[in-house]
Amino acid sequence: MRGTPRLLIAGLSGDAGKTIVSLSLLEALQARGVRVAPFKKGPDYIDAAWLGWAADTVCRNLDTYMVPRDTVGRRFGAGSAGFDLALIEGNRGLFDGHDIEGTHSSAALARLLEAPVILVVDATKATRTLAALVKGAMVFESGTNIAGVILNRVAGRRHEAITRATIEKECGVPVVGALPKLGSGRALIPSRHLGLVPPTETDECDEIRKRLISLAEHHLDLDALVGIARQFDSPLESLKPAIVESLGVKIGVFRDSVFTFYYPENLEALAENGARLVFVDSLTDRTLPEDIDALYIGGGFPETQLDRLTGNDSLMRSVRAAAERGLPIFAECGGLIYLARTLRRDDRSHSMAGVFDVALEMHRKPCGHGYAEAVIDRANPVFEAGTKVRGHEFHYTGAVDDIPSDATCMAVSTGVGVGRGRDGLVRDNVLASYIHIHADGVPEWAPAFVKAAARYRQQRTASAASGDGGSEEEPEPSVAMMATQ
Secondary structure (H helix, E strand, O other): OOOOOEEEEEEOOOOOOHHHHHHHHHHHHHHOOOOEEEEEEOOOOHHHHHHHHHHOOOOEEEOOOOOOHHHHHHHHHHHHOOOOEEEEEEEEEOOOOOOOOOOOOHHHHHHHHOOOEEEEEEOOOOOHHHHHHHHHHHHHOOOOOEEEEEEEEEOOHHHHHHHHHHHHHHHOOOEEEEEEOOOOHHHOOOEEOOEEOOHHHOOOHHHHHHHHHHHHHHHEOHHHHHHHHOOOOOOOOOOOOOOOOOOOEEEEEEOOOOOOEOOHHHHHHHHHOOEEEEEEOOOOOOOOOOOOOEEEEOEOOHHHHHHHHHHOHHHHHHHHHHHHHOOOEEEEOHHHHHHOOEEEEOOEEEEOOOOOOOEEEEOOOOOEEEEEEEEEOOOOOOOOOOOEEEEEEEEOEEEOOOOOHHHEEEEEEEOOOOEOOEEEEEEOOEEEEOOEEOOOOOOOHHHHHHHHHHHHHHHHHHHHHOOOOOOOOOOOOOOOOOOOO
């Protein structure tokens, strides 16, 4: 069986133009009827959301820090099976990794997946020197297949002609595109403090799509790029998820224009472990569904729609009451903000759900940004003591006052968490942390959370049968893997 043709779009640095190239290529190939599976290297939700939007399918993240290498390879194999081509957008510079050895870099991922690399080069105020940079990248790490170059921010025809000819002569690789100066990716797509605005928050998607297709058709050699992708001929083993029998539980998930940060594998893992997912809109739903057995609040941008979010105080009261009844709740970053007592931003304090007696404030610079690692060392409703949790954090909020250590369950070895080397706020059956996890990298999470939901359901059913309140419900039918887009 042949492997899916593939390309990894990389740059010499961040902001080289990888996202615009990737989106333009996806849109143009889609318009030609080519089915492309999109992937994003690293712990990124927003670029992944745009890649999924452009390809009209789920975009999956590939990260060898959060997830074991063999699992990353199998996940890629499963996610690209049946597609005409797979496109992976790298992150930062091609060789930038977790340490001085470049561990977990885009180049390392390209070698793992045997993917040809298309190197996006910022051509601003340079010509022949760019050939030296490309040639250096070609020999810097053995086994990295730089198969083509795309010039970005080209000043004009003469600038492009000289640079193209020099690279092809000195490096022996084709220049397969040259984009004009557009400012940056943010010139096409709106941005703010955490990067690009997600597609769910802009009404310009149709216009953006047209401009991306035009950019690719006029400035990228699509046939050459597809030809490079088709040079690949080595299949990877695919993951085959085992669907377990339904436990009859329902897990509510906040999913709307505020809470968008969910890895598809996280939602799929809950379904694969026997849960049915029920989506909740934090802006419009007035209460939680009465029959849910747990609640998952992922990350997002609660700070950008605070008036609408806090204006729906009916849902906040419903969440707080559910927490007091013992409903299992798992929250990440934006979810932690939602569950706090208050959030202060721009000299104004906003009342939040109040599940935790914690006051937060927004800062102008990130309080935590990058990979995170912690060990569970105190009782909580999800993880056993000693469990290692790897993930990432990116938050501009922090606690106003120090949080007592005994109110948390994680000892942080890498990252910031809620401060003083701690993370994981715990109250009854609620666990909230700044760390975003990936279900493939923390395999204990999904089965444990579903079991917590099952215990809650059993207790509620027993209470109803004894006449203490509540209502008995019929179990749900078996659940197959749920679509997450």
